[in-house]
Amino acid sequence: MSASALEVAETTAREAAAWAALAQVLDPEVPVLSVCDLGLVRGVHALAQGVEVVLTPTYSGCPATEVIALAVEQALLAAGLGPVTVIQRREPAWTSDWISEQGRSRLREYGIAPPSGAAAMDAAQRIGIRARNVVCPRCNSSQTERLSAFGSTACKALHRCLACREPFEHFKPI
Amino acid sequence: MAAAAATGSIALELTQSLRYVLRLADTALIHAQRLAEWCGHGPVLEEDIALTNLALDLLGQARALLTHAAALHGGGLDEDSLAFLRSEHEFFNLTLVEQPLRKASAHAPGGDFADTVLRNFLLATWFKAVWLGLSTSTDAELRGIAVKAVKEARYHQQHAGDWVVRLGDGTAESSGRLKAALARAWPYTAEMFVCDAVDTAAQLCGLGPARDTLRPPWLNEVTEVFTLALLVVPADTPFISTGTTGRHSEHMGFILAEMQVLQRQFPGGRW
Numbered sequence: 001m002s003a004s005a006l007e008v009a010e011t012t013a014r015e016a017a018a019w020a021a022l023a024q025v026l027d028p029e030v031p032v033l034s035v036c037d038l039g040l041v042r043g044v045h046a047l048a049q050g051v052e053v054v055l056t057p058t059y060s061g062c063p064a065t066e067v068i069a070l071a072v073e074q075a076l077l078a079a080g081l082g083p084v085t086v087i088q089r090r091e092p093a094w095t096s097d098w099i100s101e102q103g104r105s106r107l108r109e110y111g112i113a114p115p116s117g118a119a120a121m122d123a124a125q126r127i128g129i130r131a132r133n134v135v136c137p138r139c140n141s142s143q144t145e146r147l148s149a150f151g152s153t154a155c156k157a158l159h160r161c162l163a164c165r166e167p168f169e170h171f172k173p174i
Numbered sequence: 175m176a177a178a179a180a181t182g183s184i185a186l187e188l189t190q191s192l193r194y195v196l197r198l199a200d201t202a203l204i205h206a207q208r209l210a211e212w213c214g215h216g217p218v219l220e221e222d223i224a225l226t227n228l229a230l231d232l233l234g235q236a237r238a239l240l241t242h243a244a245a246l247h248g249g250g251l252d253e254d255s256l257a258f259l260r261s262e263h264e265f266f267n268l269t270l271v272e273q274p275l276r277k278a279s280a281h282a283p284g285g286d287f288a289d290t291v292l293r294n295f296l297l298a299t300w301f302k303a304v305w306l307g308l309s310t311s312t313d314a315e316l317r318g319i320a321v322k323a324v325k326e327a328r329y330h331q332q333h334a335g336d337w338v339v340r341l342g343d344g345t346a347e348s349s350g351r352l353k354a355a356l357a358r359a360w361p362y363t364a365e366m367f368v369c370d371a372v373d374t375a376a377q378l379c380g381l382g383p384a385r386d387t388l389r390p391p392w393l394n395e396v397t398e399v400f401t402l403a404l405l406v407v408p409a410d411t412p413f414i415s416t417g418t419t420g421r422h423s424e425h426m427g428f429i430l431a432e433m434q435v436l437q438r439q440f441p442g443g444r445w
Contacts (some may be wrong), residue, residue, distance in 0.1 A: 062234065148220040
């Protein structure tokens with residue numbers, strides 16, 4: 001192998017190690033999802049010294065944004081990949097469409113209805129005053145109603161299942 | 175920060191673009207500050223959480239805009255110095271957002287939950303139009319903030335719209351109170367659509383929409399929900415408030431005092 005090919009292999013290996021470390025960093029508000037499941041990691045670049053990670057915030061006012069950046073830095077340092085540069089990039093804006101399939105099934109198992117559809121694609125779209133029926137993550141009934149557009153965090157709405165009578169949260173499509 | 179600590183307030187060198195961004199930033203900030211007064215006092219737990227979550231979104235939007243304003247201004251300012259060390263006449267929010275929400279006053283809207291519901295709806299609908307206009311701004315940072323915020327504003331509008339319909343199409347008591355709240359808030363909406371030199375300059379250079387262009391889409395959506403809520407759009411009044419030019423109502427000093435007291439008393443304090 002030539003020197004440059006070795007360099008490329010080394011860079012790729014460090015980036016793969018960084019992605020593996022990031023897959024273990026959980027969201028503090030939904031602690032079954034990793035930052036990768038959520039689609040918050042927009043890029044990982046091995047630098048001559050250490051790595052650079054590009055993150056995107058979910059909601060403008062999400063109080064977890066700073067905690068997540070810190071957790072990402074610590075995980076990469078612990079994996080011996082430092083020094084770590086964390087960059088926050090707002091554009092393109094995060095959308096719940098970026099939550100992985102694995103993330104969606106983890107949400108459902110955790111009791112939170114995953115975001116439905118690709119509502120995020122059209123930013124100007126109206127949201128009807130009446131909510132669409134969200135499938136209950138406990139009994140799979142679609143006979144549900146929305147109680148409040150805001151649940152325990154800004155990213156979730158509060159719903160109630162009319163079949164099993166249990167309340168549940170819905171990760172809002174945004 | 176050291177200079178600011180010595181002089182108390184900072185003084186800004188205001189350009190038209192900076193004024194434009196500060197108007198939006200301050201409207202989001204002061205609206206968030208008022209809504210945060212509901213924390214722990216909501217009529218029901220779900221609403222307490224909803225109002226504070228809404229405030230949190232607005233605060234996040236305000237932080238992003240203030241950070242951008244600080245970058246436009248230069249000279250070592252940041253979001254904190256702009257929020258905590260400006261004096262009243264250098265805040266440029268809509269007068270509506272500084273009006274009391276939880277404490278009634280003889281000459282100002284406020285004091286009834288219906289006032290909160292209605293103000294949230296009128297403003298979320300306005301902000302949605304603003305963000306939509308800014309999503310094609312020539313300023314990349316504003317564009318980035320707007321593309322995210324427009325989606326948040328949709329939920330604010332939906333939630334507030336839910337309540338407007340619930341109260342308006344509810345009992346005689348709830349609809350009466352909503353109508354009274356509308357009569358109090360409506361005169362302040364004129365300022366949302368004033369077009370002055372700052373707006374014209376922003377429109378010309380592609381920074382963002384002039385306020386007068388926001389009225390048709392705003393009125394369409396407001397009318398749609400008002401119809402469901404059995405409300406009639408009130409007639410325009412000659413009164414035009416002037417918060418966006420830095421001339422505020424008597425309530426502004428008090429809300430700033432509460433918001434700024436910590437940084438004024440302990441300059442540069444952190445935790």
